[in-house]
Amino acid sequence: MQARQPFTYYAVLAALFLIPLVPYKTYLGPLPLSAEVVLIPLITVAALADYSKRRIKLNDFPFTPIAIAFAAFFVIAVISLVKAASLAPAIMELARYLSYVVLFFIVVKVQFTREQYRRFAQSFGLSALIVGAYGIVQYIFGISLNTAGLYALKEAKGRVDSTLVNPNYYASFVNLLIPAFLLLAVVYWREKKAQLLTFAVYAMYVINLILTYTRAAWVAMLGGLALVVLLMPKTFIKNAVRPHMLLSFMVLLTIVYFMPDVQSRTYSAVYAMEKIVSKHLPGGIADRLAGGNGDEGGGFLDDEADGDETAEDEATTNRAVVSRVTLWKTGWVMMKENPVIGVGIGNYLVRYKEYVTKYPELDIGHDQYSVHNSYLKVGAETGFLGLIAFVAIYIVYYAYLFRLYRASTDRLCKLITVALIAGSATFLVQNLSNNLIFIPQLNTIFWLISGLAMAFVHEAAARPSQPQA
Incomplete structure (x- = not known):
């Protein structure tokens, strides 16, 4: 040393x-x-x-493939600025993105x-x-x-x-x-x-x-x-x-x-996933865990809550699922209406109120609220092209990892x-x-x-x- x-x-x-x-x-x-x-x-x-x-x-790590992926998204994000209602959050988002790219380049290339x-x-x-x-x-x-x-x-x-x-x-x-x-x-x-x-x-x-x-x-x-x-x-x-x-x-x-609360939270997690995957899934896992469908006993959660408590928990979880899905729908609608270059990098929150006003069914009672999904945020802000370029970064990232795994x-x-x-x-x-x-x-x-x-x-x-x- x-x-x-x-x-x-x-x-x-x-x-x-x-x-x-x-x-x-x-x-x-x-x-x-x-x-x-x-x-x-x-x-x-x-x-x-x-x-x-x-x-x-510098070492000989082959940086070119991921550099191209980084650059492709950056170019699309810059182009999306023409749709940005506010430049301040857009510039901050681009600056943060570049900082991650520069950091990764340094630590992966320095010997x-x-x-x-x-x-x-x-x-x-x-x-x-x-x-x-x-x-x-x-x-x-x-x-x-x-x-x-x-x-x-x-x-x-x-x-x-x-x-x-x-x-x-x-x-x-x-x-x-x-x-x-x-x-x-x-x-x-x-x-x-x-x-x-x-x-x-x-x-x-x-x-x-x-x-x-x-x-x-x-x-x-x-x-x-x-x-x-x-x-x-x-x-x-x-x-x-x-x-x-x-x-x-x-x-x-x-x-x-x-x-x-591990058992009840686990039940809530399974129940929430079922509701997201299908609203009409009969005899689901969560129902069986709770001894659902009117059966007497049979669920390992029976000792944790009686029927009224379980129904209350399910209702609360349902509200949470509906809120989360509504947020995702808001991001999807924003992306669908701005499919090419989105609403501008960093501008999802800036345009949020406009969209929940335009589509009242998307309103969950806030003037601004995160989409709670990074990919929908990227798609809404930079369009489908931006989303493809963004996902490509992680596809290349995993290509590196599996190459290193095999080697x-x-x-x-x-x-x-x-x-x-x-x-x-x-x-x-x-x-x-x-x-x-x-x-x-x-x-x-x-x-x-x-x-x-x-x-x-x-x-x-x-x-x-x-x-x-």
Whole structure:
């Protein structure tokens, strides 16, 4: 390790530690000021200075395909400005987008050493550990718990958001981490003590996720677990069925099962999904869970609520589903009426009142309200062409990941790739019900971690094999 590290290394190290930890945001006039707003320009300036002084080199990561995808969406977004009713939010949206692109380009192309990557992992790991521990402390002591969206919950004190401002954002952050810690515990470590310690950290994040009471995140977590098993079936299952690991899973499942409102919230999640998929699905899963269709008994929720309470919960969940679907319909209508270049990047909220006034059936009682779907937001603001270009970014992103997955022979590299595939999938799925891609703190973490992980795995292919832990 060199005696004097490049400025870029220290700037990235600071970003990995501070961005998850620091939710503080203020404004200097119209300009926002937050950790990522300070640190992304700092990383950019450091990289330019280091490159000009030859303190850093670029690797041979094939950046061109995703650069084309990034550029295509940017061009369409700029063209959409001709339809923008307000330029201020449009310019801010474009600036944020460019900041993510520049950040990803730097961390995926700068040639860091293996020791520097190890320090990056330690910095982010420590930050994530503090965030997770604070989430548990927050719930135990009732510190600034979020009380929004607590319908159908009777026992929970509130929803945990830790340092990520909103429970939905925090749930997505935790879901990014969960596959990595699960794979470290089950697949990577060989010593029982290291496995159990890492599994305890994994369990802490699972408990945090439950305490956000974000139903979409619970479903996404199960999907991420399924991806992990599908991508590493023999290795994962062989290690997971060892006695101490089986016991660990059983203990965690027992704890989760008896946590406040887990059973009723699970029922509510299944019921909500059924209502979204089909309004006329007879004998559905949720009905069977509750012993529905007038049957006596039979549902594992029968002990949790009587018929009147269940009917009340279903009515509340129905209202929530109707509101969410109405928001999606608003985004869809906006996109259909502006199919080529949308209403202008960043202008969904600006035009929201106009559309709910024009179509009263879309009005849910607010002058402005998020569409709660990142893809519909993009489509409404930049049209179908913009949506296609935007989705293409993530298609190319996954093409990289699966290429790295197939090329990885090192156990650690394979683990990192699978964790990133599963964690990213949870992030993209949760964007179907939230605008997480447009949350700067969260999206910065996504592209920062993705770029570093992809570069590490790519560069590892050119290095001699390292001894495994």
